Amino acid sequence: MFEGIDARSPVPLYAQIAARIRVAIAAGELSTGEVLPSVRNLSRTLRVNPATVAQAYHDLAADGFVETRHGQGTFVREVEATVRQEEKMTKAKQLVRALLQEAARLGIGAEELARAFDTEAGAHVRE
Amino acid sequence: MNNAIELSNVRWRAGRSFELRDLSLHVPVGSIYGFLGPNGSGKTTTIRTFMGMLKPDRGDIRVLGMDVPRDLPRILARVGYVPERPHVYPALRVEEQVKYHASFFDLWDPGWAQELIERLGLDPTRKISRMSKGETGKLLVLLALSQRPDVLVLDEPTDGLDPVVRRDVLTAVLDYVGERNATVFISSHLVHELERICDWVGVMDNGSLVAELPMTQFKNGIKRIRVDDVDEVPVQLPFTLLSRERTNGVSTAETWIVRGWQDPMRGYFDSVGMTLRDVVDLDLEEGFVELLRSSRPQPSYRS
Amino acid sequence: MYRSMLFLHWKQINIPLIPLILAAYALPLLSVQGLGTPPGMDSSTLEAYRIVAGAQIWLPVFPLLAAVIGVTLALSAWNWDHQLGHVHALSLPVPRWRYALLKMGAGATLALLPAAGLWMGAHVATSFVDLPTGLNAYPNQLALRFLAATLVAYGLLFAMAAGTVKTTVWIISGVIGFFILGNVVTDFLVGYFPVLYRTNLLELALEALIRAPGPLQVFTGNWMLIDV
Numbered sequence: 310m311f312e313g314i315d316a317r318s319p320v321p322l323y324a325q326i327a328a329r330i331r332v333a334i335a336a337g338e339l340s341t342g343e344v345l346p347s348v349r350n351l352s353r354t355l356r357v358n359p360a361t362v363a364q365a366y367h368d369l370a371a372d373g374f375v376e377t378r379h380g381q382g383t384f385v386r387e388v389e390a391t392v393r394q395e396e397k398m399t400k401a402k403q404l405v406r407a408l409l410q411e412a413a414r415l416g417i418g419a420e421e422l423a424r425a426f427d428t429e430a431g432a433h434v435r436e
Numbered sequence: 437m438n439n440a441i442e443l444s445n446v447r448w449r450a451g452r453s454f455e456l457r458d459l460s461l462h463v464p465v466g467s468i469y470g471f472l473g474p475n476g477s478g479k480t481t482t483i484r485t486f487m488g489m490l491k492p493d494r495g496d497i498r499v500l501g502m503d504v505p506r507d508l509p510r511i512l513a514r515v516g517y518v519p520e521r522p523h524v525y526p527a528l529r530v531e532e533q534v535k536y537h538a539s540f541f542d543l544w545d546p547g548w549a550q551e552l553i554e555r556l557g558l559d560p561t562r563k564i565s566r567m568s569k570g571e572t573g574k575l576l577v578l579l580a581l582s583q584r585p586d587v588l589v590l591d592e593p594t595d596g597l598d599p600v601v602r603r604d605v606l607t608a609v610l611d612y613v614g615e616r617n618a619t620v621f622i623s624s625h626l627v628h629e630l631e632r633i634c635d636w637v638g639v640m641d642n643g644s645l646v647a648e649l650p651m652t653q654f655k656n657g658i659k660r661i662r663v664d665d666v667d668e669v670p671v672q673l674p675f676t677l678l679s680r681e682r683t684n685g686v687s688t689a690e691t692w693i694v695r696g697w698q699d700p701m702r703g704y705f706d707s708v709g710m711t712l713r714d715v716v717d718l719d720l721e722e723g724f725v726e727l728l729r730s731s732r733p734q735p736s737y738r739s
Numbered sequence: 740m741y742r743s744m745l746f747l748h749w750k751q752i753n754i755p756l757i758p759l760i761l762a763a764y765a766l767p768l769l770s771v772q773g774l775g776t777p778p779g780m781d782s783s784t785l786e787a788y789r790i791v792a793g794a795q796i797w798l799p800v801f802p803l804l805a806a807v808i809g810v811t812l813a814l815s816a817w818n819w820d821h822q823l824g825h826v827h828a829l830s831l832p833v834p835r836w837r838y839a840l841l842k843m844g845a846g847a848t849l850a851l852l853p854a855a856g857l858w859m860g861a862h863v864a865t866s867f868v869d870l871p872t873g874l875n876a877y878p879n880q881l882a883l884r885f886l887a888a889t890l891v892a893y894g895l896l897f898a899m900a901a902g903t904v905k906t907t908v909w910i911i912s913g914v915i916g917f918f919i920l921g922n923v924v925t926d927f928l929v930g931y932f933p934v935l936y937r938t939n940l941l942e943l944a945l946e947a948l949i950r951a952p953g954p955l956q957v958f959t960g961n962w963m964l965i966d967v
Contacts, residue, residue, distance in 0.1 A: 316632040317719035321652045349614035353607055358468050358633045359614035414714070489829045513832035523827035525819050527750060539743040540831045 310338070311355055322357055323364035327372075328400075330365070334374050334385055335396035345375060345383040437501035440465045440587050440619035441486055446495030448485055456481060456643045459495070463621055463636065468613065470630035470651070471623035472724055473640030479623040480520050482640065483591050487517060500586060513541065516580030520591040522572045526565035530558055530575060534582075541583045549582035556604055570601035577605050581612050588612070590622040594629060606633065627721040637720075639727055646731040651720075658723035659697040662713040663705060664689045670708055674701050678730035689713070693726045740833070745845040752815040752849065759808050763885070764856035766804060767864040767878070767964055770797035795963070802958040805885050808853050809892025812846045817900045843897055850889045858882035861964055874965055881964050888958055 310333060314325050333339045345351075348366065352359040366383050369375045373392075377383045412422055441463035449455035456478055463469045473479050484490040486497050488508040497504040499511045524533050530553070538544040553560055556574040564572065573593065580588060588609065594602040610633065613620055624630055630637070637654045639647040647654070658678075665688050669677070676695040683689040697715070705712040718726065749756075820828050828838055861878030870876060899910055 316628075319655050319717040319719075321655075322632065349611065352610050352614050356603065356606055356610065356632055358635055359610060360466070360468070360635060487830060489826070509832045509834050511832075512830060515830075517830045519826050519830070521824075521826070523823050523830065525747070525750075525823070525827075527819070528747075532746070532750070536743045536747055537827075539740050540833060 314355060323361045326362060326365035327368045330369055331374055331396050332400050334388055335393040339385050341385055341387045343385045347382060438465060439463055440500060441621060442498045443486060444496045446485055446492045446497060448481065448490060448492040454643060459645055461638060461645055461648065463619060465619055466617050467636045468620040468634045469636040469638060470634035471621060471638050472627060475625055477640040478643040479640050480591055483589060483623060514586045516583045516585035516588045518576045518580050518590045518593045522576060524564050524575060528564055530562050530564065531560040533564060537579045543584040545582055545584050549578060552578045552581060552608060556608065570597050573597050573601060573605060577608055581608060586618055588618055588620045592624055627724050631720040639724060641728050641731050647727055654723060655720060657696050658718050658726060659694055660716040660718055661692050661694060663692060664711040664713055666690045666710055674704055678726050741841055741844060744841045745848055748816060748845040748849060751819055752812065755811055760853045760856040762804060763853040764860035766800060767857060767861040770964055771864045771868050798962050801885060801962040802888050805888035806892045809889045810896050812849055812893045813896030813900050816842050816846045816897060839901060846893055846897065847890060850886060850893055854882055854886035854889060857885050876965050878964065
């Protein structure tokens with residue numbers, strides 16, 4: 310689930326971890342009531358500072374995506390459909406922005422991108 | 437006590453060849469502090485001064501709020517140390533070395549030492565002189581961790597180890613930090629290794645600390661930007677210009693490395709008649725290299 | 740701490756120490772080889788003289804062995820620490836003086852082993868010899884003297900071995916300097932006071948050092964296992 314976490318990115322690791330979990334909750338990859346890995350375990354698997362994971366969980370709790378029950382762990386909370394939709398939209402915008410930036414660097418315009426998007430998405434749907 | 441390790445204006449010199457000049461360094465309690473610098477920049481010397489092994493000519497050193505060298509035995513009881521070169525007796529077996537080391541530490545945790553032996557895959561009956569570099573490295577980390585220290589000082593702990601061992605060693609360290617809110621001071625010239633785990637960075641070069649800041653600031657603040665229509669660079673810039681280089685072929689376009697960058701500064705370029713083409717993020721290693729380049733005396737303009 | 744220090748020192752020295760312990764055990768036995776009267780025979784004054792004279796041959800070997808053991812213990816005490824640049828020792832939460840004291844104590848404890856070997860050997864040896872009247876065996880005294888001599892040699896060398904190569908060189912050059920200076924001073928004095936001709940001040944000084952009541956005296960005292 311955390312394959313995309315990139316230490317070399319300027320986005321702080323805790324923000325990357327929190328964002329990844331938010332999207333997972335929004336997209337239903339993590340369902341309500343599900344328990345997240347412990348801070349220690351996740352820091353081990355990702356080989357990051359435990360404080361980084363703790364910060365990510367803390368931010369998620371503040372946003373209402375998870376709750377930490379003392380002594381039991383961190384659990385996914387019920388998240389409203391509108392919030393989930395919003396979260397997915399945020400992520401989608403981010404992806405597009407990155408794509409546009411990369412394309413601009415390579416001299417590819419928005420028009421070509423839009424056409425490519427139609428054919429690729431169409432091909433994807435037909436599969 | 438906010439800092440686990442604190443050096444103020446420490447000076448130390450060995451002959452005429454090398455010195456630490458007015459070194460001030462702060463390692464916040466609970467942080468994982470990455471101590472970066474090229475080989476020979478004074479990382480090990482710095483560590484030896486606050487471990488009480490070298491006596492500085494002047495300056496104050498405090499570890500865990502206590503004075504070095506006055507309170508040294510009390511400090512060392514709470515500091516786990518993995519030196520640059522192995523400090524274990526080659527003629528001993530693993531279990532003998534562990535027992536010997538343990539007898540000096542009141543907080544020693546035999547259960548955890550045993551668990552680490554198993555988890556790191558060490559053979560307790562193996563003679564240290566017959567062990568590979570990787571096995572010795574694991575043993576050193578095991579000794580330091582089983583002391584249950586409040587501060588862990590690692591001097592190039594993974595230098596020369598293969599990736600598997602390196603991962604094992606770092607995992608063991610992170611595990612300990614997660615369980616107990618210890619402070620970790622880790623020196624390395626392998627920048628990528630520190631990128632994931634550190635929340636503070638100190639950069640040494642030529643006996644001086646050229647930067648000390650939280651990792652997020654370090655990574656966010658240093659950018660490579662491409663600007664066009666550069667006529668003359670204003671004296672007053674909202675950020676620090678570390679270096680500038682003319683872009684190939686285009687006379688007015690330049691690539692700058694800047695420090696202290698914030699996104700709202702994009703608007704600044706229009707106000708001085710320049711065009712901002714691109715802002716590229718630098719990872720820790722690139723940032724580190726640029727920082728060193730700018731801290732060394734040389735003309736800042738290269739073409 | 741003390742026990743692990745003892746263990747560490749034992750690990751460092753067991754290979755050379757075991758033959759030295761055996762030598763200490765064997766030495767009293769060798770010294771009574773072929774001595775004494777076979778049981779049942781009359782002992783005479785002549786016999787007693789022969790025994791004392793025979794034992795005298797071995798006299799210098801005892802202090803020499805003690806010195807060798809003392810020096811071996813002292814040099815080995817710091818050997819491994821020197822090899823590691825003292826990094827492990829300095830990272831331990833023990834004041835330096837205490838670390839040195841622990842080390843010194845461990846070495847002194849190990850000095851008991853050859854002394855005990857000699858003590859046993861001396862007892863066994865005396866049981867083989869049927870002593871004529873007027874002669875007595877002193878196995879306990881000899882063993883104690885041996886232990887004392889070992890400890891003196893160990894103590895003197897321990898401090899020197901603790902230092903760096905630089906300090907050792909300083910001490911040794913100091914001793915050499917003392918000898919050269921001693922000779923120069925002697926020549927000078929002889930020039931002015933012809934009475935002193937053929938007296939070597941240096942020899943006098945050394946003589947005084949060893950004979951005078953002091954730690955080194957232990958090397959020159961009575962090393963006889965069997966004596967009047």
